[in-house]
């Protein structure tokens with residue numbers, strides 16, 4: 001079920017270039033909310049997103065309402081990622097070249113619940129399988145149960161991820177650092193990995 005007259009556009013490798021500013025803006029808007037609480041900057045975002053231009057295997061699935069990009073989801077070979085991301089896989093004796101790593105899935109609030117989230121997984125997995133990757137993986141931030149910024153109606157995405165066939169990988173965690181919107185400096189966040197054999 002996908003409605004709201006949106007179209008899905010898939011871009012790979014160099015085709016991603018024109019969409020970097022829109023993706024940066026979307027990440028900053030969506031990741032301000034709990035559990036990310038991310039205080040980003042456009043300069044940092046646009047620079048960070050250039051990693052997607054390093055390989056022809058990278059993919060971004062875009063949701064567009066007319067000309068406006070309202071959702072996006074990304075994926076890349078794990079080998080392109082930082083050591084902080086690769087380390088837990090090395091520790092678990094997983095061949096890095098077998099893993100396709102999913103970056104963010106971000107959708108503006110008013111477009112949620114229409115099935116785009118499932119489509120994000122479907123399209124990225126299809127792409128990864130077509131290039132013979134054996135494993136899809138991603139990570140999500142772990143916040144304490146009693147976090148002061150947690151909204152009363154917040155539901156974790158764990159069930160959604162499990163329904164897409166992903167397993168929480170006990171012992172596979174790493175730390176990312178960013179500045180929360182309520183803080184003045186960056187702090188470390190624990191990131192939990194999820195994985196699926198394709």
Ligand SMILES: CC(C)(COP(=O)(O)OP(=O)(O)OC[C@H]1O[C@@H](n2cnc3c(N)ncnc32)[C@H](O)[C@@H]1OP(=O)(O)O)[C@@H](O)C(=O)NCCC(=O)NCCS
Pocket residue numbers: 030103104105106107108111112113114115116117118119140155156157160163
């Ligand atoms: C993750 C996200 C892209 C999912 O998009 P979506 O289009 O709403 O997802 P779908 O419509 O495909 O819904 C998939 C299922 O998950 C459920 N679901 C979606 N968002 C949920 C949420 N926040 N909490 C609990 N369940 C949720 C839906 O009810 C649906 O369940 P069903 O299969 O039983 O029908 C969207 O919620 C989002 O942008 N969230 C904020 C950013 C984020 O946390 N991203 C993930 C980490 S990068």
